[in-house]
Amino acid sequence: xxxxxxxxxxxxxxxxxxxxxxxxxxxxxxxxxxxxxxxxxxxxxxxxxxxxxxxxxxxxxxxxxxxxxxxxxxxxxxxxxxxxxxxxxxxxxxxxxxxxxxxxxxxxxxxxxxxxxxxxxxxxxxxxxxxxxxxxxxxxxxxxxxxxxxxxxxxxxxxxxxxxxxxxxxxxxxxxxxxxxxxxxxxxxxxxxxxxxxxxxxxxxxxxxxxxxxxxxxxxxxxxxxxxxxxxxxxxxxxxxxxxxxxxxxxxxxxxxxxxxxxxxxxxxxxxxxxxxxxxxxxxxxxxxxxxxxxxxxxxxxxxxxxxxxxxxxxxxxxxxxxxxxxxxxxxxxxxxxxxxxxxxxxxxxxxxxxxxxxxxxxxxxxxxxxxxxxxxxxxxxxxxxxxxxxxxxxxxxxxxxxxxxxx
Amino acid sequence: xxxxxxxxxxxxxxxxxxxxxxxxxxxxxxxxxxxxxxxxxxxxxxxxxxxxxxxxxxxxxxxxxxxxxxxxxxxxxxxxxxxxxxxxxxxxxxxxxxxxxxxxxxxxxxxxxxxxxxxxxxxxxxxxxxxxxxxxxxxxxxxxxxxxxxxxxxxxxxxxxxxxxxxxxxxxxxxxxxxxxxxxxxxxxxxxxxxxxxxxxxxxxxxxxxxxxxxxxxxxxxxxxxxxxxxxxxxxxxxxxxxxxxxxxxxxxxxxxxxxxxxxxxxxxxxxxxxxxxxxxxxxxxxxxxxxxxxxxxxxxxxxxxxxxxxxxxxxxxxxxxxxxxxxxxxxxxxxxxxxxxxxxxxxxxxxxxxxxxxxxxxxxxxxxxxxxxxxxxxxxxxxxxxxxxxxxxxxxxxxxxxxxxxxxxxxxxxxxxxxxxxxxxxxxxxxxxxxxxxxxxxxxxxxxxxxxxxxxxxxxxxxxxxxxxxxxxxxxxxxxxxxxxxxxxxxxxxxxxxxxxxxxxxxxxxxxxxxxxxxxxxxxxxxxxxxxxxxxxxxxxxxxxxxx
Numbered sequence: 001x002x003x004x005x006x007x008x009x010x011x012x013x014x015x016x017x018x019x020x021x022x023x024x025x026x027x028x029x030x031x032x033x034x035x036x037x038x039x040x041x042x043x044x045x046x047x048x049x050x051x052x053x054x055x056x057x058x059x060x061x062x063x064x065x066x067x068x069x070x071x072x073x074x075x076x077x078x079x080x081x082x083x084x085x086x087x088x089x090x091x092x093x094x095x096x097x098x099x100x101x102x103x104x105x106x107x108x109x110x111x112x113x114x115x116x117x118x119x120x121x122x123x124x125x126x127x128x129x130x131x132x133x134x135x136x137x138x139x140x141x142x143x144x145x146x147x148x149x150x151x152x153x154x155x156x157x158x159x160x161x162x163x164x165x166x167x168x169x170x171x172x173x174x175x176x177x178x179x180x181x182x183x184x185x186x187x188x189x190x191x192x193x194x195x196x197x198x199x200x201x202x203x204x205x206x207x208x209x210x211x212x213x214x215x216x217x218x219x220x221x222x223x224x225x226x227x228x229x230x231x232x233x234x235x236x237x238x239x240x241x242x243x244x245x246x247x248x249x250x251x252x253x254x255x256x257x258x259x260x261x262x263x264x265x266x267x268x269x270x271x272x273x274x275x276x277x278x279x280x281x282x283x284x285x286x287x288x289x290x291x292x293x294x295x296x297x298x299x300x301x302x303x304x305x306x307x308x309x310x311x312x313x314x315x316x317x318x319x320x321x322x323x324x325x326x327x328x329x330x331x332x333x334x335x336x337x338x339x340x341x342x343x344x345x346x347x348x349x350x351x352x353x354x355x356x357x358x359x360x361x362x363x364x365x366x367x368x369x370x371x372x373x374x375x376x377x378x379x380x381x382x383x384x385x386x387x388x389x390x391x392x393x394x395x396x397x398x399x400x401x402x403x404x405x406x407x408x
Numbered sequence: 409x410x411x412x413x414x415x416x417x418x419x420x421x422x423x424x425x426x427x428x429x430x431x432x433x434x435x436x437x438x439x440x441x442x443x444x445x446x447x448x449x450x451x452x453x454x455x456x457x458x459x460x461x462x463x464x465x466x467x468x469x470x471x472x473x474x475x476x477x478x479x480x481x482x483x484x485x486x487x488x489x490x491x492x493x494x495x496x497x498x499x500x501x502x503x504x505x506x507x508x509x510x511x512x513x514x515x516x517x518x519x520x521x522x523x524x525x526x527x528x529x530x531x532x533x534x535x536x537x538x539x540x541x542x543x544x545x546x547x548x549x550x551x552x553x554x555x556x557x558x559x560x561x562x563x564x565x566x567x568x569x570x571x572x573x574x575x576x577x578x579x580x581x582x583x584x585x586x587x588x589x590x591x592x593x594x595x596x597x598x599x600x601x602x603x604x605x606x607x608x609x610x611x612x613x614x615x616x617x618x619x620x621x622x623x624x625x626x627x628x629x630x631x632x633x634x635x636x637x638x639x640x641x642x643x644x645x646x647x648x649x650x651x652x653x654x655x656x657x658x659x660x661x662x663x664x665x666x667x668x669x670x671x672x673x674x675x676x677x678x679x680x681x682x683x684x685x686x687x688x689x690x691x692x693x694x695x696x697x698x699x700x701x702x703x704x705x706x707x708x709x710x711x712x713x714x715x716x717x718x719x720x721x722x723x724x725x726x727x728x729x730x731x732x733x734x735x736x737x738x739x740x741x742x743x744x745x746x747x748x749x750x751x752x753x754x755x756x757x758x759x760x761x762x763x764x765x766x767x768x769x770x771x772x773x774x775x776x777x778x779x780x781x782x783x784x785x786x787x788x789x790x791x792x793x794x795x796x797x798x799x800x801x802x803x804x805x806x807x808x809x810x811x812x813x814x815x816x817x818x819x820x821x822x823x824x825x826x827x828x829x830x831x832x833x834x835x836x837x838x839x840x841x842x843x844x845x846x847x848x849x850x851x852x853x854x855x856x857x858x859x860x861x862x863x864x865x866x867x868x869x870x871x872x873x874x875x876x877x878x879x880x881x882x883x884x885x886x887x888x889x890x891x892x893x894x895x896x897x898x899x900x901x902x903x904x905x906x907x908x909x910x911x912x913x914x915x916x917x918x919x920x921x922x923x924x925x926x927x928x929x930x931x932x933x934x935x936x937x938x939x940x941x942x943x944x945x946x947x948x949x950x951x952x953x954x955x956x957x
Contacts, residue, residue: 084558085644089453092567096450111560111642173548175557202548203556 026060027070030342032329033094035087035112036105036127038079041229043257043303044105044321048126049077050300051325052103057299059333067340073333082174084108091115091123100344101332103325106133106146107175113139120345122332126324129251130179136371141348143371145324145364147278151376152251153183156276159381159395160222160249161191167249168197168220170211170235172227177203180226180251196220201235203228212238216246224249233262240269252277257305257317260387264307270384274392279380279401280320280360286402288361292326293319293404302408307387313407315387323359327373330356331364414844421847429723433669437579444568453567456639458679459574460632465659465671466581467628472657473665473722474589475621476601478528481519481535483652484542485512485626486633487645491552493634494643497561501573504634512630513623520622524615539653546645553643560642570639577635578672581628584840585668588624589722590850591839592828595817597621599825602814606884609789609806610826610891620836651701658708664718666816673719678704740767740924741802743895748787749796750780756950757783758794763945763952767894767926770917770940774931775947781930782809784947785897788928805893809900809930813880815873819866822883823857826890860886864916878909882916889920896920898929902936914939 034052038045056073064071078094080087087108092115094102099121104112106128116123122141125133129149134142160167169184171177181200188195197218199211212235215223223246225235232250236259239246248254254275263269280289296319303317335350336342355365364373380398382389388406391398444452468482489508496504523534546552553559565573588594600607600614608614637643655678663674685700711718748761757780765771773781786792788799789806805826814822828834831849838846861868864886866879875883881901888896901917902910910933917940921927931937937944946954 081646082556083644083646084642085640085647088641089450089457092453093450096448108558108642108644111558111640114563114641173550173555175555178550178555178557 026072027064028072029074030064030066030071030336031074031076031094031097031099032056032332033090033097033099033102034075034077034104034325035080035090035094035102035107036077037082037107038077040082041256041258043317044127045077045079047303047319047322048103048105048325049075050296051126051319051322052329054296054299054322055326055329055333059329064333064336066336066342071336071342073329080105080107082107084111088112088115095119095121100336100342100347101328103328106130106144109133109142113142117141120343120348122344122348122351124328124332126328127321128176128179130175131183132179134371136369143328143351143366143373145328145373146321147252147276147374147379148372148376149179149183149251150186151374151379152276153180153187154376155379155381156184156224156249156251157187157190159276160224161188161194163222165194165222165247166196166218166220167194167222167224168199168215168218169195170199170201170208170215170223170225170227170231172201172203172205172231174203174228174231176253177227177231184224184226201227201231203231205231205234208234208238209242211235212242212244216242216244220246222247222249225254226251227253229253229256229258230262232256233259236263236269236273237266240266248273250275252320255317255320255382255389257303260305260307260315267307267310267387270387273384274381275384275389276379276381277320278324278374279378279397280318280323280404281401282358282361284361286404288357289318289323289359289404292323292359296322296326304408305387309386309388309407316406316408318404318406324373327356327358327364330358331366331373417844418842418847427723437575440575441572444571449567452571453639456567456571456574457636458675459571459578460636460639461656461659462672462675463574463577463581464629464632465656465663465675466578466585466668467625468656469660469663469665469667469671470585470588471621471625472660473667473670474585474594474601475597475618475625476528477520477524477618477622477625478532478657479535479622479625480532480650480653480657481516481538481542482625482629482656483648483650483654484535484539485516485629486636486652486656487542487546487648488512488515488626489630489633490637490643490648491546491633492630493637494553494559494561496634497564497638501565501569501635501638504638505577505631508634509627509631512626512633515630516626517619517623520619524618524622536650536653539650543645543649546648553645553648556645558642558644558646561638563641564638567639570635573635574632574639577628577631582668582672584624584628587840587842588836589666589668591836591846592824592831592834593617593620593836593839595821595825596828598817599814599822602816603812606808606812606814608791609808609812610888611803611805611829611893612825654708655704658704658711660718661708661711661716662718664720664722666722667718667720668722670718670720677707677719681707739802739894740926741894742766743788743799743801743804743926743928745784745788745797745799747797748784748794748799750783750787750792750794750950756780758787758797759950761797761947761950761952763955765895765926765928768921768924769942770921770927770929771943771945772929772931772937772941773945773947774934774937775953779947780950781947782899783950785899785928785930789897801895803891803893804895804897805888805891806897807881807884807888807899807901809903811877811880811884813872813875813883816871818869818871819861819875819883820854820857820868822872822887823860823890824853826887827853827857827892830892857890860890864912878905878912881905882913885913885916885920889923889925894924895926895928898927900930900932902931902933907935910936911939 034049036045036048060072078090091112102123106125125144134144171181305315334354339346339350358364381392390403391401393399471477489512492508492511493504596612597617659674664670743765748758750758833845833849858868901913
C-alpha cells in the first residue's frame with residue numbers, strides 16, 4: 001500500500017497537469033447546443049450542426065477572449081425528432097448543462113423559450129419561419145436567422161398574383177404547413193379570387209391523388225404546396241402521374257434534397273418546380289458565399305443530393321441552412337466578446353448590439369426591436385431544371401442573382 | 409378516541425406485517441424523495457417523467473398481472489389524460505390530474521365494455537388498434553393537442569415539485585395495487601384470470617370484474633398524463649404514439665406484472681436501457697430514439713420467449729391473528745326444476761326433467777355417459793338457457809367436472825374469493841382505503857377460512873396448483889360452500905380418485921349436507937353414491953327413468 005500511494009499521487013499529478021495544459025491551450029469550454037431533428041430530417045439536422053461546427057472551428061482558431069479569459073466553444077447536438085416535447089426536454093438539459101446559446105430548427109420553441117429564458121439563454125432559430133416564434137417584446141431570448149413564413153408567403157403572392165394564375169394551395173398538417181397556410185391566407189387576402197382551392201393534407205401521406213384531383217377539378221392553373229419535403233414530392237408525383245403538367249411553387253423545402261431523391265426516377269417531373277428562399281448571394285456578388293461553401297466542403301465534404309444531371313454530373317446542395325447557423329455562431333462569438341461575460345443574459349443583450357459579416361457577404365445583426373436576421377425583401381425565387389436550380393428571370397430581385405454551381 | 413384507537417390498531421398491523429421487502433421499498437422511496445437535492449433540474453425533470461411513466465405502468469400491471477388483461481392501449485389512456493390536462497392547465501395542478509384520471513377511466517371503461525369478452529390475444533389486438541386510433545386522432549385533429557405543433561400549457565410546478573408529485577403518485581398507485589390485489593375484488597379477479605369457467609361456476613361476475621379492473625388501471629395513467637404534460641410545458645401528440653403503449657407493456661413484463669412495485673422496477677430497467685441506447689447510438693451514429701425502441705423490443709422478446717415472470721415477484725400476505733368470522737348465510741331455499749328441456753341439434757340433453765333438491769339433503773344424478781347429467785347441472789346453474797321449463801332457487805354454486813382450481817391462489821385465498829359476495833365491508837372503496845371495518849372483516853374471514861381448511865387437513869398457504877388432485881377437488885367443494893349458496897351443484901367429485909380419496913370427498917359432501925346445504929351430485933362411483941345419497945335420480949337420454957330414496 002505504501003508503494004502504491006506515491007504511484008497514485010504521480011498519476012494524479014500527471015492527470016492534473018494534462019488537464020490544465022488542455023485548458024490553457026484552448027481556454028475554458030463554453031457550450032453551444034444544436035437542437036435539431038437529426039433522426040427525422042437528417043439533412044436539416046446535419047447541415048445546421050455543420051454550420052455551427054465550421055464557425056466554432058474558426059472562432060476557436062482565432063481565439064475567443066471574453067472578459068480577459070480564454071475560452072473555446074464546444075458543440076453538443078441533441079435530437080428533437082420534430083417532437084415539441086423532446087425539443088423542450090433538450091432545451092431544459094442544455095440550460096442545466098450551462099449552454100451559452102442554443103441553435104434550433106424551431107421545433108417546440110413556443111414552449112422551450114420559457115425554459116431557456118429562466119437563465120436568459122438565447123435561442124436562435126435557423127429554419128422555422130413561423131411568425132409567432134419571434135417577438136422581442138414577449139420572447140426576448142428568441143432570435144432567428146432564416147426567411148420568415150410571412151416574408152415567403154407575401155413574396156409568393158407578389159410573384160404569382162400578377163401572372164393571373166388560378167392557384168390551388170396544398171399544405172400539410174405539420175406545424176410548418178399550418179404556419180405557412182396562416183401566412184398564405186394573409187398574403188392572398190388582397191386578391192382572394194386567385195386562390196381557387198385550399199386543402200390540408202396529412203404530413204405523412206404517401207398518395208395525394210385525391211387532393212390533386214380536387215385541385216384539378218377546381219380548374220387550378222398552378223399548385224402552391226407548403227409542407228415538408230415529403231409532402232411536396234408526393235404532390236408532384238400525384239400530379240405528374242395523372243399527366244397534369246401544372247406548375248409547382250413551394251417554400252424553401254422544395255429545394256430540400258429529399259424532393260429530388262424521391263423523384264430521381266423521373267427527373268423531368270422536377271423541371272419547372274419553383275421555390276422561394278432567402279437569397280444566398282449578396283449585393284457584392286457570389287464570391288463570399290462561394291468562399292463559405294468551399295470552407296464547408298473542405299471541412300465536411302460536398303453535400304451530395306444523390307441524383308445526377310442528364311449529362312451524368314453529380315448534383316450537390318449549396319449549404320444554405322448551414323450558412324444561417326454559421327452566421328449566428330459568429331454573432332454569438334462577437335456578442336461574447338462585446339459582453340465581456342459568459343453570462344447568458346448579458347450575451348443575449350449583446351446579441352442586439354453586434355454586427356458581423358455573414359457568410360454571403362451581407363451584414364448580420366439584430367436589434368432591440370427586431371430579432372430577425374433575414375429581412376423579408378431578401379426572398380428570391382429559383383426554378384429547377386435538370387435537377388439543379390437557377391434564379392428566375394421574371395422577378396426583379398431574382399433576375400439580378402447569379403446561379404450557383406451545383407454539380408461536380 | 410375511536411379514531412385514535414383505530415389508527416393505533418392500524419399501526420400495530422403495519423408493524424406486524426413489516427418485513428425486509430417493506431423496509432427496502434420504504435427506504436427506496438425515502439431516498440428517492442431526496443433526489444431533487446442531488447440532481448440538476450433537467451435530471452430531476454427526466455426522473456419525474458420516468459416516475460409518471462411508472463405510475464401509468466403500475467395501473468397497467470394491475471390489469472395484466474391480477475386481471476390477466478393484456479392491454480396495449482395504456483398509452484392511449486395516458487394520452488386522454490394529457491389532452492384533459494392540456495385543456496385544464498392553468499387552473500391548478502391537481503384539478504387537471506383528477507379530471508385526467510376520470511377521463512382516462514371513462515375511456516378505458518368504454519374500451520373494456522367492447523373488448524373484455526375477447527380472448528387474451530383478441531383483447532391485446534383490439535387495444536393495440538385503440539392505441540393507433542388515438543395516436544392518429546391526436547395527430548390529425550388539432551383540437552386535442554394542437555396537431556404536430558403541440559399545444560403549449562402555462563407554467564406550473566417546478567420540476568422538483570413535479571418529481572415529488574410523481575413519486576407520490578407512483579407510491580399511491582403501488583399501494584392501491586397492493587390493497588386491491590388481496591381484496592375480495594382482487595382475489596375474484598385473479599381467480600377469473602386463472603380459470604374463467606370455474607370462476608363463473610362459483611358465481612363470480614367475471615365480465616364486471618374485468619371491466620372494473622381495466623377502468624381502475626387507467627386512473628393512474630390519466631393522472632400521469634395530465635401531470636406529465638404540465639411538466640413538459642407542451643402537449644405533444646408525438647409523445648403518445650403506439651410506442652408508448654408498447655413501452656408501458658414492456659415495463660410491466662420486465663418488472664413483473666403481479667407485484668405492486670414491478671412497474672417501478674421495470675421503469676428503472678428501461679431507463680438504464682435508455683442510457684445504454686444513448687451510448688450505443690452515439691457510437692454507431694444512430695439516432696438514440698431508434699435504438700431505444702430496438703433495445704426495448706429485444707428485451708421484451710427475451711422476457712416473453714424465456715417465460716420470465718419479471719424482476720419483482722409478489723410477496724405472500726401473512727395472516728393477521730383474529731377471531732374466525734362466520735359470514736352471514738342466506739336462508740335455506742330449495743331448488744326446483746320444472747319440465748326442463750334442452751336440445752343440441754338432434755341430441756336431447758334434457759327432456760321434461762322435473763325434480764327438487766331440498767336443503768340439508770344430497771341428491772345424486774346417475775346414468776350412462778351422454779345421458780345429460782352435466783347438461784342438467786349447467787341448465788340449473790344458468791350457464792346455458794333451457795329450451796323449455798324453468799328453474800327456481802335461492803342461489804347455486806357449481807363445481808366443474810374437471811379439476812379446476814385457481815392455480816396461483818392459495819387454498820385460503822380460494823375460500824376468501826368465494827366468500828367475497830357475502831362480505832359486508834369488502835367493497836372496492838373500503839378495500840382500497842383499507843378501512844378498519846374492512847381490515848377487521850378481512851382478518852376474521854381469513855381466520856374462518858383457515859379453520860375450515862384445517863378441519864379438512866388442507867394447507868392454507870400453498871398455491872392450489874401445488875396440491876394433489878384429490879385435495880384440489882375437496883378445495884373446490886369447500887369454495888363452492890364458501891359462496892354461501894344454499895344449493896351446490898357438484899360434478900363428479902371423485903373422478904379418478906383412489907378409494908381413500910373418494911371416501912374423504914364423501915365425508916366433505918356429508919359435512920356440507922349436515923351444515924344445511926342442499927347438494928345435487930353427479931357421480932359414477934356407486935360405492936360413494938351409497939354413502940352420500942338421500943335420493944338417487946337415474947337419467948337416460950335426457951329423461952328421468954328412475955327415482956329412488
